[in-house]
Amino acid sequence: MSTVVPVPATVEDGWPAVAVREFDAAADLAAVERLERACEVGPSSGKLCLFTDLLGDPLCRVRHSPAYLMLVAEAPAGGDIVGVVRGCVKTVACGRFCSSSKVAYLLGLRVAPAHRRRGVGRGLVARMEDWFRQAGAHYAYVATDRDNEPCVRLFTARCGYAKFRAPSVLVHPVFRHDLANHPPHPAIAVLRVPPRDAERLYRARFSGVEFFPTDIDAVLANPLSLGTFLAVPAAAAAAEWRGADAFLAAPPASWAVASVWNCKDAFRLEVRGAPRLWRALARATRAADRALSRLRILRVPSVPNLFEPFGMHFLYGLGGDGPAAPAMARALCRHAHDLARRAGARVVATELAESDPIISGVPHWPRLGAQDLWCIKRLADGYGDGALGDWTKAPPGDSIFVDPREF
Structure with missing residues (x-):
């Protein structure tokens, strides 16, 4: 309380x-x-x-x-x-x-x-x-x-x-189309992890990381926390999920985990001071995306309208292990993008240490982010x-x- x-x-x-x-x-x-x-x-x-x-x-x-x-x-x-x-x-x-x-x-x-x-x-x-x-x-x-x-x-x-x-604050706009399967990545699967297993994973993965909250269970149980997701090799996902302890006892060679937090129901963001040319180019990308999507020709990476108040989803607890962990993180970010698109959020953001090796896998637009x-x-x-x-x-x-x- x-x-x-x-x-x-x-x-x-x-x-x-x-x-x-x-x-x-x-x-x-x-x-x-x-x-x-x-x-x-x-x-x-x-x-x-x-x-x-x-x-x-x-x-x-x-x-x-x-x-x-x-x-x-x-x-x-x-x-x-x-x-x-x-x-x-x-x-x-x-x-x-x-x-x-x-x-x-x-x-x-x-x-x-x-x-x-x-x-x-x-x-x-x-x-x-x-x-x-x-x-x-x-x-x-x-x-x-x-x-x-x-x-x-x-x-x-x-x-x-x-x-x-x-x-570093890393920000990615939410497009009009899904990203998880464009292009498809058949070697990686994304699983939804129950809250208790998510807590166990986080305590095992982050207990020694600076600023990790000891009440992570309360964070995960908060209504604004929209779920925890685990990226693993597709072959490992084919096996039955037996809980976090079994996963940690014999993890795959590479994996990544992250949770999604709903900021859009708490506060609004906006991009201020953008030149008129930027606004015009953003409108043009959205128009092209609508037209070409109807024709099923091409999915254009359109820029959402960020020049008026909008909502955001935040990706927290992003981390993992193994040489392919950055690729796993990218799969999680794409999955989070699709969740945000369906919820009406216009950007997905995360924040990571500059030296975190997983940062190389996080898609983002530098101009929208911050240090x-x-x-x-x-x-x-x-x-x-x-x-x-x-x-x-x-x-x-x-x-x-x-x-x-x-x-």
């Missing part, structure tokens, strides 16, 4: 004269929506970015976590909401550093344009970190676009965070430090787990 911990409405010494308090949905929803619309979110030059409309639920990106909180900054004159931030706390794996640690994720920091450079953002972050410590978190991290210099500067130069990991930057801060000493000391100084591994609840 998610928990919301109240925070006293006091002002820290040294911070500007704004009251930082817990978000009240009944009183603050309209004001927060206005603030979100007033803020530029993400890059504005033809890249994928968060749309300000969170479908009426400002907590949608944290409410599925074990513990979460949303804070607002209220100006004393008139009581206007001038800032907002969200946070959640969970227990995750720390890779080769140690077995696990309680960490906090900070996201959705927004400050009204007229109140920027006045310390409002730092005040919200500091108050959220107070709650993180109360909730027992020992590290806090935040993800931002690597090119978002003001945000990177705020966290690294003013809030004490250190640059930590730089995973994330994860920054981390140590909040408490003496817990989860293992033999290596401070996790913030641990070298990166080949893989990273991106929790779909916070994407």
Whole structure:
């Protein structure tokens, strides 16, 4: 059960004269929506970015976590909401550093344009970190676009965070036609895995991967999780599925696994700042696709309409083993594309570590993706430090787990 911990409405010494308090949905929803619309979110030059409309639920990106909180900054004159931030706390794996640690994720920091450079953002972050410590978190991290210099500067130069990991966001548009069998790949089969077997596979495959959530069972059981899929050689798929333990005891030479998360019912995305030529070319591809598909001549890789709010599916837990694992991952991505097409989503996205060997098999359009930057801060000493000391100084591994609840 998610928990919301109240925070006293006091002002820290040294911070500007704004009251930082817990978000009240009944009183603050309209004001927060206005603030979100007033803020530029993400890059504005033809890249994928968060749309300000969170479908009426400002907590949608944290409410599925074990513990979460949303804070607002209220100006004393008139009581206007001038800032907002969200946070959640969970227990995750720390890779080769140690077995696990309680960490906090900070996201959705927004400050009204007229109140920027006045310390409002730092005040919200500091108050959220107070709650993180109360909730027992020992590290806090935040993800931002690597090119978002003001945000990177705020966290690294003013809030004490250190640059930590730089995973890649890979995005593929959803075409008007299926991809799984075009061209066909008779050597690979994709199986749907029951949730309990999916949990067993993930714990076996990812238990030592950084940021793997210990409550993966709750993630897989969430209604937004649309299923887990396993790519194996077609010959192995012909045998009867005997469960995850039997599979892990004698796995095929190569395989891959991934799950699909439905983001389209939580928030909308859009591509902003695209030149008119791009829009015209995208319309032309869709027209050609419609015409040629009716004639059964050719399936054109048409560009969906990304220049107005649209929905997305997120592929999480993508990983595998063996020399053909990238090819298996490609089969899973094509399968996820077809699921998204039938559900009405216009893109499929995933996020992987730069050095993950499976990344070579993930189809994506570089112009739609982004290079994330994860920054981390140590909040408490003496817990989860293992033999290596401070996790913030641990070298990166080949893989990273991106929790779909916070994407």
